[in-house]
Amino acid sequence: xxxxxxxxxxVRLLVCDDHIVVRAGLLALLGSAPDIEVVGEAGxxxxxxALAAKLAPDVVLMxxxxxxxxxxxxxxxxxxxxxxxxxxxxxxVLTTYDTDADITRAIEAGATGxxxxxxxxxxxxxAIHAAAQGRTTLSPPVASRVMARMxxxxxxxxxRELDILAQLSRGLGNRDIARALFISEATVKTHLGRxxxxxxxxxxxxxxxxxxxxxxxx
Amino acid sequence: xxxxxxxxxxVRLLVCDDHIVVRAGLLALLGSAPDIEVVGEAGxxxxxxALAAKLAPDVVLMxxxxxxxxxxxxxxxxxxxxxxxxxxxxxxVLTTYDTDADITRAIEAGATGxxxxxxxxxxxxxAIHAAAQGRTTLSPPVASRVMARMxxxxxxxxxRELDILAQLSRGLGNRDIARALFISEATVKTHLGRxxxxxxxxxxxxxxxxxxxxxxxx
DNA sequence: CGAGGGGTCAACCGATCGGTTGACCCTCGT
DNA sequence: ACGAGGGTCAACCGATCGGTTGACCCCTCG
Numbered sequence: 001x002x003x004x005x006x007x008x009x010x011v012r013l014l015v016c017d018d019h020i021v022v023r024a025g026l027l028a029l030l031g032s033a034p035d036i037e038v039v040g041e042a043g044x045x046x047x048x049x050a051l052a053a054k055l056a057p058d059v060v061l062m063x064x065x066x067x068x069x070x071x072x073x074x075x076x077x078x079x080x081x082x083x084x085x086x087x088x089x090x091x092x093v094l095t096t097y098d099t100d101a102d103i104t105r106a107i108e109a110g111a112t113g114x115x116x117x118x119x120x121x122x123x124x125x126x127a128i129h130a131a132a133q134g135r136t137t138l139s140p141p142v143a144s145r146v147m148a149r150m151x152x153x154x155x156x157x158x159x160r161e162l163d164i165l166a167q168l169s170r171g172l173g174n175r176d177i178a179r180a181l182f183i184s185e186a187t188v189k190t191h192l193g194r195x196x197x198x199x200x201x202x203x204x205x206x207x208x209x210x211x212x213x214x215x216x217x218x
Numbered sequence: 219x220x221x222x223x224x225x226x227x228x229v230r231l232l233v234c235d236d237h238i239v240v241r242a243g244l245l246a247l248l249g250s251a252p253d254i255e256v257v258g259e260a261g262x263x264x265x266x267x268a269l270a271a272k273l274a275p276d277v278v279l280m281x282x283x284x285x286x287x288x289x290x291x292x293x294x295x296x297x298x299x300x301x302x303x304x305x306x307x308x309x310x311v312l313t314t315y316d317t318d319a320d321i322t323r324a325i326e327a328g329a330t331g332x333x334x335x336x337x338x339x340x341x342x343x344x345a346i347h348a349a350a351q352g353r354t355t356l357s358p359p360v361a362s363r364v365m366a367r368m369x370x371x372x373x374x375x376x377x378r379e380l381d382i383l384a385q386l387s388r389g390l391g392n393r394d395i396a397r398a399l400f401i402s403e404a405t406v407k408t409h410l411g412r413x414x415x416x417x418x419x420x421x422x423x424x425x426x427x428x429x430x431x432x433x434x435x436x
Numbered sequence: 437c438g439a440g441g442g443g444t445c446a447a448c449c450g451a452t453c454g455g456t457t458g459a460c461c462c463t464c465g466t
Numbered sequence: 467a468c469g470a471g472g473g474t475c476a477a478c479c480g481a482t483c484g485g486t487t488g489a490c491c492c493c494t495c496g
Contacts, residue, residue, distance in 0.1 A: 018336060019314065019334075019335035019336050020335075020336055020337060020338050020339065021244070021247070021312070021335045021336070021337055021338075021339060021342055022240055022243060022335050024243070024247050024339045025240060025242070025243020025244045025245075025246060025247045026239070026243045027243075027247075028243060028246030028247040028249070028250065029239070029242050029243045029245075029246040031246070032246065065314075067336070094239070096237065096283075116237075117237035117238075117239045117240050118236060118237050118238055118239070118285070119238060119239055120238050120239075121238065121239060121242045124239055158471095158472065158473085160472075160473065168423050169423065169424075169426075169427040170424060170427065171419045171420065171421040171423050171424020171425070171427060172421075172423075172424075173421065173451090173452065173453085174452075174453070175452085183473085183474065183475085184474075184475055184476080185475095186474080186475050186476055186477085187473075187474050187475060189453085189454075189455085190473085190474075190475080191473085191474095192453090192454080193454080193455070193456090196454085196455095201389045202389065202454075202455095203389040203390075203391065203422075203453090203454080204421075204422065204423040204453080204454095205386050205387065205389050205390075205422040205423050205425075205426045206387075206388060206389020206390075207389070207423070208387075208423045208426045208427050208430075209387040209388065209389060209426050209430070212426075212427070212430040212431075213430075376441095376442065376443085378442075378443065391481090391482065391483085392482075392483070393482085401443085401444070401445085402444075402445055402446085403445095404444080404445050404446055404447085405443075405444050405445060407483085407484075407485085408443085408444075408445080409443085409444095410483090410484080411484080411485070411486090414484085414485095420484075420485095421483090421484080422483080422484095
């Protein structure tokens with residue numbers, strides 16, 4: 001594959017994961033790769049953005065699940081959008097989830113690659129180097145989903161429909177949803193009908209269930 | 219804290235986590251602890267049970283989320299129940315989730331400790347040594363929840379109620395739930411009423427939402 | 437043996453939901 | 467400028483849900 005080019009400087013990497021144990025594990029693991037240099041670590045999205053700007057790494061290894069504050073997608077958006085002096089770092093997503101919603105959001109946010117934590121470490125090393133050069137790496141299951149997505153564009157819920165869904169998952173009735181969103185009850189029903197269609201269900205309980213599984217809701 | 223006792227033999231540890239990257243990270247991390255010896259690694263519950271019997275480690279570090287097959291709780295149950303020649307290993311749970319349902323199930327399954335992946339590595343080392351001696355370690359948030367549980371015994375759903383909930387989350391109506399479980403519609407309503415009470419909601423959509431958040435459903 | 441918890445069932449009521457059709461008004465992009 | 471997509475609203479219907487009360491059975495535990 002990639003011959004060990006001792007002439008090439010190591011990839012400068014920033015690791016972002018909210019689980020300290022996992023982060024420490026990644027650091028220990030990546031320490032064994034000679035051509036990767038971890039220049040910083042972050043436990044929150046805010047930290048990641050700040051450190052990315054300060055350290056100007058080649059690649060940011062980003063988890064999507066970041067506990068309390070901003071999530072990995074938002075952090076990715078900020079980092080890739082930065083028109084700082086140095087070119088914006090490439091963001092390589094490393095996460096547990098491979099749902100359509102997560103993948104789509106990460107790609108839209110500007111992620112260069114999308115790896116699953118179930119991946120083999122060698123793949124991770126390779127993906128980091130690929131990302132440093134702006135090349136995309138996708139874990140097989142992720143690639144499959146992306147392809148399937150291209151072929152049969154899955155129903156995408158609109159922002160408004162997500163609003164409805166959020167209220168629905170609170171257990172509100174149509175009347176209360178209408179009040180919460182300052183629209184009429186009739187409109188709520190219309191939206192719900194479309195949501196049912198898109199999610200392939202025909203009851204509100206089913207809609208909430210699918211929504212939670214697809215991670216469409218926070 | 220713990221003085222390096224060169225006289226004590228290292229703790230023999232089996233690591234079980236379905237995410238290869240995380241597992242490799244843990245191995246690399248634990249390799250830096252002189253008095254811990256990783257004697258095996260498993261990616262599934264089945265593997266963990268087999269290796270625990272074969273290797274007879276002092277401690278099994280167990281993730282609850284194990285992808286496809288059996289989950290960590292079941293694996294824990296098997297391992298702690300083994301009346302093998304050697305004494306059953308102590309199981310130390312290391313996971314992301316700190317919901318009441320997960321904690322309760324793990325403890326009931328015989329786990330010796332319950333750590334979160336957000337914990338600091340030193341805590342992990344200490345907890346492994348504690349577990350080797352049968353002493354319990356709980357992450358602070360977990361300990362809090364356990365205490366709260368003792369004070370105000372949270373509503374625990376019965377098995378039957380979980381059955382109802384499972385059907386409910388499929389979006390079934392009362393009639394279909396009744397048919398699926400071979401009971402009358404009236405009974406379904408009765409159960410639903412109690413479920414609402416216990417979960418603090420008053421609609422089916424709300425019940426599904428809370429259930430998914432509390433991880434009461436697979 | 438009595439009490440209590442879990443599971444089952446019935447009948448009733450009003451309120452809500454699910455589904456449908458048709459319509460209007462925006463704001464995009466070709 | 468026109469169409470398409472997204473958002474809003476209305477009126478109607480039958481079916482279902484949510485809540486209540488009361489009851490019976492079985493098992494376990496003290």
